Amino acid sequence: MVELTIFALGILLIDLWVPRESKWINAVGAFVGVLFAAVCVWQIQSTLPSGAAGFYNSLLVDRFAIYFWYLFLAGAAIAILMSVRYLDLEDEHHGEYYALLLLSVVGMMCMAAGIDIVLIFIGLELMAISTYVLVGFLRRDRRSNEAALKYLLLGAFSSGIFAYGLSLFYGLSGSTNLAIIQRAISAQNPHNPVVVIALLTTITGLLFKIAAVPFHQWAPDAYEGAPTSITGFMSVAVKAAAWAMLLRILLFGLWPLRAIYTPMIVVVSIATMTGANFAALTQSNTKRLLAYSSIAHVGYMLLAFVAMGTSQPGSPGFLDGFKGILIYLLVYTFMNLGAFAVITSLRQHNVIGDEIDDMAGLYQRAPVEAVLMLLFLLSLAGIPPAAGFLGKYYIFLSLIESGHYGLASLGVFYSLFGLYYYLKIANAMLMRAPMETERLPISLGMRCAVGVTALATIVIGVYPEPFIRGVNWSLGIVQSPHVAAMVR
């Protein structure tokens, strides 16, 4: 984390010296920073196998956190690869871009590892403020400015509500540490109105950050207006960080209140799937379509959360729901970034390239990218052997195991909607005549990004064993005595 901060500040400094033509040095710097951070995480992982608390017990570096750290770093690395040429085309190549990207990753890391609500909140704000700026990075594009402003206003508002909820919990327990809060709450009467209000406001903040209906309104606008590489980054890493925070707070800190919040989550997940899938059906802009699809995916993940909230810790339904969310975030990182990478590559000097019509005949213009896009879309739709199926598999399995047959049927029903709108893109790519015939020029960085994401999508789909083991390993959190004491 410290390393990343140094790199981010370093880039800001170096940026002053680098001439306009060779801004790619910043990207290289950022990429090296991410790699370096990954190495450091790996060292932490091998020296601290059971998890360790630090910074006056506000930070818990356990396997759960390390899993998410890798996820954030992978997302950031791929986003950097996607950005180089795109920023050239937009003529907005500034060092701040990469610095902000790295700083937002630092924020995410705090969110995933924090067990103190103050630290979590600081991490959240660090991430959020960096992304507000990144969304509005295309200064000359009015859509980008509009998106940034909307995101900033709504985001700040929800952060306020979230902070209010956290402060109430501080008032109830006298501590900002999640473990102590948990102990204090379990001693309280759960129907105490203050507890309920605190829970409601906290959950509102959390649901806003993962963009669940009815707190999703910012997402389509922000996704559409942001630079496409940032859209991809937001839809995976930012979302994963919000999920990490949600899991930490709801599953550990507020676990005693699960009987109150699980019914709310049921309603929200149904609303999310319904709203997002219906809205996505009519979109003609690919970025907006994928924005709604990513909201729909949040709905599926919330289903797994419902399965967890209604079963005992350690029972198959709980474990598979947990694994489902973690695996889903993993495969989602690759398949969604891949899809956004292909959309980014459509950006040319005179074409914005984010309408479905711009996809028409992509196969004739860039056959490899078109076929890989098909792979990403099928993976998003959950068709095996692409990786997306594994996420769906775990989520539906956890629902079956916890006895939610109705919710499971609803989930598979909505996955048909998903297939329909993904196929709309696929049809345009593969089966329609191209509007232009020239081949798409695609940069090396972009090729790497698409290649890596495609490889990950297919490998996780065909041979998921090591990845499932990885998730099982990260769930060692439940077995480690230090945290198991917290879950009680």
Next chain:
Amino acid sequence: MQSHILSIILFTPLVGALVLLFVPKENKDAIRWIANIFALGGFLISLPLVPMFWAQRFEPGFKFLEGTPNNWIPSIGAGYNLGIDGISFLLIMLTTLLGWISILSSWTAIEIRVKEYYVWFLVLQTGMLGVFMALDFFLFFVFWEAMLVPMYLLIGIWGGPRKLYAAIKFFLYTLLGSVLMLLGILFLYFHHHTVTNPQVFTFSIPELYKTAPMIPFQYAIWLFVAFFIGFAIKVPMFPFHTWLPDAHVEAPTAGSVILAGVLLKMGTYGFVRFSLPFFPAVVSHPRVQSWMIGLSLVGIIYGALVSLMQKDMKKLVAYSSVSHLGFCTLGIFALNPLGLSGSVLQQINHGISTGALFLIVGILYERRHTREIAEYGGISNVMPVYATITMIMFLSSMGLPLLNGFVGEFTILQGAFTANWKWAAWAAPGVVLAAAYLLWLYQRVFFGTVTNPKNEKLHDLTPREVLMFVPLIVMALWIGVYPKPFFQILEQPVNQIVQTIHDNANANAPVNAQVAPEPALPASVVVGAKASN
């Protein structure tokens, strides 16, 4: 010591697809040759399976087993397990044969994006074979869904005018079925975990066979419905058939052949392989059974009547599939050895005859680019060889004695009659109607004088086109004249399924009055007698 013949058969087409990726796409003839070599190779490699299987046809259980349980994804208990019994053996042979024939039939029909076409076709071939070979539910589901993608592309890229609509409709419809089936699979998987001691998670189908019949009736009925919708859409049974005419009409010829010949069989295969042995108490419940039989009968009559009305030849053949598959499901849900073995044999027959019918339509379409029946007339004058072959395949499809269709339909009707004579009585008009729509079609297209001047210069079949029909005609005659080996191959698995149903039906459900309470007769006794007549 494991033999790897199944894996070799399974992956030969996929290897072909990978090889094709490295051929430059301008070199169309090389691509065609390579694809045909791999398709023919895939068929030839599957031939040694015949004597090997024949030698152990009466042995119980699955044969040529490959892989140990849970060797693929041990964390969730999924394994790369292959194995076949008589039912899947016949369907695999049908798949490799039809795969080769349809790739051969595409030589001149496909002119655009040739490379992709063959790549996807070979991938499709692997997917279909995998469905019939998989002995692990996870593996099965992967193949079952992965196979949809190439089919969707075949329809969507190389299809007719409404290809986009047809492709999406096909994909959505079949996915609806398979996601419901996925929930069913997951329930079985979890149920296995709860009832076994020590608790195990496994997708192994032979293991699930042991525990699935223990599911309480009120759950089993819903599971049956979930699986039923998945398979019924695929078959397609009567109310779920609306995707079929669209997909068939828009698909390229070879796509239709595979769709009718193999893909539809996955639905009936699913019934035989999963629905019956997993939910014996449900399928033998009188009300469920009469619903299934009722839908089959409606399908038989409705499909035939609609065929009679068609102006488009391909649509006619498509609806005739609905009727023929109705016979197959009728045989399955008669729940006796005769009905079941007749049904599986009829599935093979339908693959041979209807596959040939689509090829026949495709040949005319390639020459004239229309399938309107009214555009034709007197074709037998200009294309005599074609007319002869068509006659043979029409007769086989309508069930003329000494050709394959007769044996299958007769056995099914016999099975249905044993169970309840009224069922057979309702199904019999289907045979008559089949003769009506096919002969009427033949009369309109082939007889008389050439009325349309565009038809005067049509050239007769090329040697390549004749070659496509030879194996189909040989098989049609063989099954028609001497079906005994086929029934022997089917005897063991069919009897085992019927046995499972009888054991569990008596244990779990009220005594089933409608199924004749005969102890499962060895099919070969009855059928062998008929064949020697």
